[in-house]
Amino acid sequence: MKDKKTPVIVITSNKGGVGKTILTLNIAGIYEKLNKKVLILDFDFSGGGIALNLNLNPKKNIYNIYEDLITNKFTDYRNYVTKYSDNIEIVASLKDIRQIHKIEEFSKVVESIINIFKQNYDVVLIDTQHGLNKTNIVSLDSATVILYVITNCLMDLKNTKSFMQVLDDVSYLSKTKIVLNNSVLPELDYFSNYDIKNLIKRNIDYTISSNLHIKNINKYITEGKIFTLNKNLVFKDKKDLTKLTKLAEDLIK
Ligand SMILES: Nc1ncnc2c1ncn2[C@@H]1O[C@H](COP(=O)(O)OP(=O)(O)OP(=O)(O)O)[C@@H](O)[C@H]1O
Numbered sequence: 001m002k003d004k005k006t007p008v009i010v011i012t013s014n015k016g017g018v019g020k021t022i023l024t025l026n027i028a029g030i031y032e033k034l035n036k037k038v039l040i041l042d043f044d045f046s047g048g049g050i051a052l053n054l055n056l057n058p059k060k061n062i063y064n065i066y067e068d069l070i071t072n073k074f075t076d077y078r079n080y081v082t083k084y085s086d087n088i089e090i091v092a093s094l095k096d097i098r099q100i101h102k103i104e105e106f107s108k109v110v111e112s113i114i115n116i117f118k119q120n121y122d123v124v125l126i127d128t129q130h131g132l133n134k135t136n137i138v139s140l141d142s143a144t145v146i147l148y149v150i151t152n153c154l155m156d157l158k159n160t161k162s163f164m165q166v167l168d169d170v171s172y173l174s175k176t177k178i179v180l181n182n183s184v185l186p187e188l189d190y191f192s193n194y195d196i197k198n199l200i201k202r203n204i205d206y207t208i209s210s211n212l213h214i215k216n217i218n219k220y221i222t223e224g225k226i227f228t229l230n231k232n233l234v235f236k237d238k239k240d241l242t243k244l245t246k247l248a249e250d251l252i253k
């Protein structure tokens, strides 16, 4: 049995499409290389992004866990995970998005799910749907680190201020790390980090370089590959990938 202090990293944002899912997978890839056993919980019920990005076809998903937990039929956690690589396993989101209506009480089992899985892994990563839904709120409670992802987009930055206020109200700012992701839309560079800090009234903890923008990202998604696990991918500046590795390492310290 693993140490109960397993890091639980919740990757979240107030805006969609900021790169949460790709970042979650890349961080998992880094842990894989560090020989850490990683579980990714896909708590984004809008589309099953993790399994789709990894080209997996899970037999069971988060719906089965919910159903079995509330009917006392849950037994072995291994029945619900899908293996991706030596060290990466996932719990997939809903296969059929209509099931969302059947898991309206999901937030009530979030803490139990996290507690069950964290016993058995070195790191738990939770990918979320953007915004503050009930599931996200209880996931944030259980997080050891909240990774809040932003882009260099004015609406996103304006939203961030109010999200930070919420985190401050519940005293979660100290476990929040802000990641400015410049790899999604590298052309969005009209605000400097200084301007952004002034807009959101918070420091940026990590910046993902626009050099980590992968032009043929769709090829990776089609083939179910994680780019931090690809030895052949060469970036302009090695430092940018080193910084991402440092980010991942910091989160589990
Ligand atoms: N490093 C990258 N290089 C190139 N494109 C990227 C990169 N990261 C993300 N993208 C692009 O941004 C899109 C959105 O990324 P992703 O799905 O990770 O965001 P998200 O925040 O999880 O979105 P959602 O809120 O819809 O779940 C990807 O489909 C991809 O096209």
Ligand SMILES: [Mg+2]
Binding pocket: 020, 021, 022, 044, 049, 127, 128
């Ligand atoms: Mg996503």
